Amino acid sequence: MIIAVDGPLAAGKGTISKALAAHYGLPHMDTGKLYRGVAYRLLAQGLSPHDQAAAAGVAKSLSMQGIEDEALRTAEVGAAASVVAANQAVRQALFHLQRDFALQPGGAVLDGRDIGTVVCPEADVKLYVSASPEERARRRQAELSAMGEEISYETMLAQTIERDTRDSGRADAPLRPAEDSHLLDTTGLSIEAAVDKARLIVDQVRSAKG
Ligand code: DC
Numbered sequence: 001m002i003i004a005v006d007g008p009l010a011a012g013k014g015t016i017s018k019a020l021a022a023h024y025g026l027p028h029m030d031t032g033k034l035y036r037g038v039a040y041r042l043l044a045q046g047l048s049p050h051d052q053a054a055a056a057g058v059a060k061s062l063s064m065q066g067i068e069d070e071a072l073r074t075a076e077v078g079a080a081a082s083v084v085a086a087n088q089a090v091r092q093a094l095f096h097l098q099r100d101f102a103l104q105p106g107g108a109v110l111d112g113r114d115i116g117t118v119v120c121p122e123a124d125v126k127l128y129v130s131a132s133p134e135e136r137a138r139r140r141q142a143e144l145s146a147m148g149e150e151i152s153y154e155t156m157l158a159q160t161i162e163r164d165t166r167d168s169g170r171a172d173a174p175l176r177p178a179e180d181s182h183l184l185d186t187t188g189l190s191i192e193a194a195v196d197k198a199r200l201i202v203d204q205v206r207s208a209k210g
Helices: 015-025 032-044 053-060 075-084 088-102 115-119 134-146 151-167 192-210
Strands: 002-004 029-030 108-112 126-130 182-185
Touching: 002 015, 002 115, 015 029, 015 032, 015 108, 015 126, 015 192, 029 032, 029 088, 032 075, 032 115, 032 151, 053 088, 075 151, 088 108, 088 115, 108 115, 115 126, 126 192, 134 151
Parallel strands: 002 108, 002 126, 029 108, 126 182
Antiparallel strands: none
C-alpha cells in the first residue's frame, strides 16, 4: 500500500505520516528533507539557493549522509529549500529517489507537497493535510523555539504565508490537493485526534477498495 500525504508547512503531515507508517508497518520518507538537504549543501558551500545550475548539480549527486536532522530544520534552510524546490532540474533529480522509495515491495508512506499529484499519482490513499496559517505559524514558532531559535509570531506568520505562496505558485508541481485526495484539517485538533482521523480515512479507503 502506498500512502501519499501532502500539505503546506507545519500542517501536521510529518507527525501523521510517521504515525501511519508505524501503524501499518510501512517505511516512511519525509521528502521535504531532500529539498532541505539540497539547500543545506548549497548554503554550506557558500552558494545561493537561487543559483540554478549549482542547485541542480547538488541535487543530482545528493547524499544525505552526515547531515544532522537539526541542521535541516532551521528557518534559513527551510526558506532556501522552498527556493530550490521551484527549480525544475532539482525536482527532476529528486523525483527518482522518491519514486524508487515509493515502489519498494509492500509500499510506503511519503509526505511532501506533490506526492499525490506527481510522484505517486497511483497511490492507494491520498491525504491532504491542512491547518489555518495562524495555527501553523504558532506550531512552527514553538518547534523552532524548542531548538533555540526565537522568532516572533508576526515574522513566523509572514514567513508561513510567503512559503505557502511560493510552494503553491510555482509552475512545476505546485502545492495543491490531488483530485482524489481526502482533506484533513488539523486546526484545533490534538496530535492524537489528527492521527485517529487519518487512520480512519486510510481504513475506510482500504475497505471501500476491498
Ligand atoms: O516540508 P518541508 O518544509 O520540509 O519542505 C521544504 C520545502 O521543500 C518546501 O518549501 C516545499 C518543498 N517540497 C516540495 O516542493 N515537494 C516535496 N515533495 C516536499 C517538499
